Amino acid sequence: MIALVTGATSGIGKSTAEIFAKNGYDVIVTGRREKRLAELRKQLEAKYKIKVHSLCFDIRKLPEVEKAIASLTNEFKKIDVLVNNAGLAAGLSAIQDGNIDHWERMIDTNIKGLLYITRQVSKLMIENKKGHIINVGSIAGKEAYANGNVYCGTKHAVDALNKGMRIDLLPHGIKVSAVNPGMVETEFSVVRFDGDESRAKKVYDGFQPLTPDDVAETIYWMASRPAHVNINDVIIMPSAQANSTTVKRNS
Ligand code: NDP
Ligand code: 8X3
Numbered sequence: 001m002i003a004l005v006t007g008a009t010s011g012i013g014k015s016t017a018e019i020f021a022k023n024g025y026d027v028i029v030t031g032r033r034e035k036r037l038a039e040l041r042k043q044l045e046a047k048y049k050i051k052v053h054s055l056c057f058d059i060r061k062l063p064e065v066e067k068a069i070a071s072l073t074n075e076f077k078k079i080d081v082l083v084n085n086a087g088l089a090a091g092l093s094a095i096q097d098g099n100i101d102h103w104e105r106m107i108d109t110n111i112k113g114l115l116y117i118t119r120q121v122s123k124l125m126i127e128n129k130k131g132h133i134i135n136v137g138s139i140a141g142k143e144a145y146a147n148g149n150v151y152c153g154t155k156h157a158v159d160a161l162n163k164g165m166r167i168d169l170l171p172h173g174i175k176v177s178a179v180n181p182g183m184v185e186t187e188f189s190v191v192r193f194d195g196d197e198s199r200a201k202k203v204y205d206g207f208q209p210l211t212p213d214d215v216a217e218t219i220y221w222m223a224s225r226p227a228h229v230n231i232n233d234v235i236i237m238p239s240a241q242a243n244s245t246t247v248k249r250n251s
Contacts, residue, residue: 001080011186017052030086034056059086082117082125089148090192092192106150107150125172125174175230
């Protein structure tokens with residue numbers, strides 16, 4: 001069995017690659033940071049005795065996505081599970097003050113990048129007559145919160161695409177699911193705040209956020225249901241978080 005996990009250099013994607021490897025899958029890991037991909041490959045191969053193939057590319061660039069998928073050997077083209085995880089938030093501003101570069105990075109990565117790779121991999125799954133696509137959405141795709149406008153918009157788009165691709169791929173026997181987490185402590189907030197680590201840390205102050213492993217375990221559970229069962233959609237939250245903005249913190 002083969003799983004391709006986008007954005008495996010950090011956070012949820014890295015944990016997801018590991019849990020598939022631990023369960024005997026060969027994995028294809030992607031991201032832009034080549035050194036991290038090489039380290040992950042070495043680590044997973046040594047620990048789990050499975051095969052790891054790494055693809056270093058920017059998911060926003062269609063020619064890079066096409067070249068990366070085309071470069072896979074026939075063996076690695078038989079992808080059973082695609083985890084569409086690569087994504088980011090950039091900034092947190094009122095709509096009138098939004099930074100256009102932030103908007104474009106989020107739209108290009110979270111929507112267009114997800115589409116580019118899905119188009120390539122779903123064709124391979126159709127040839128193979130099976131497959132499972134698991135989209136990483138967010139609680140931000142289920143509700144909007146102050147200053148989250150464009151990030152929430154991209155994750156609402158993922159929610160709609162999840163439903164749409166499930167319909168289109170149904171005749172081909174391909175399952176489509178989404179996992180929508182609340183707050184998970186990863187590099188997400190450091191990226192959102194352009195590298196400001198102390199601001200990022202405050203996001204998770206005074207409560208226990210989800211870990212990347214919590215989400216990875218859910219993704220693997222979704223992927224490992226029997227053939228006749230599909231988990232369409234999951235929302236997973238820290239117990240201390242009721243919705244995007246209501247969090248019980250110890251003061
Ligand atoms: P991280 O920042 O830790 O990981 C993001 C991953 O996405 C990295 O591996 C990064 O790789 C990859 N990525 C980002 N941009 C690109 C790009 N242009 N091309 C290729 N890869 C890219 O964050 P998380 O693990 O938290 O985020 C993973 C997903 O989970 C995202 O879709 C996010 O929106 C979603 N999510 C996160 C939540 C949270 O609270 N953390 C909650 C809900 C959803 P590299 O930099 O090497 O390219
Ligand atoms: C990340 C979750 O709501 O903290 O998708 O932006 S949130």
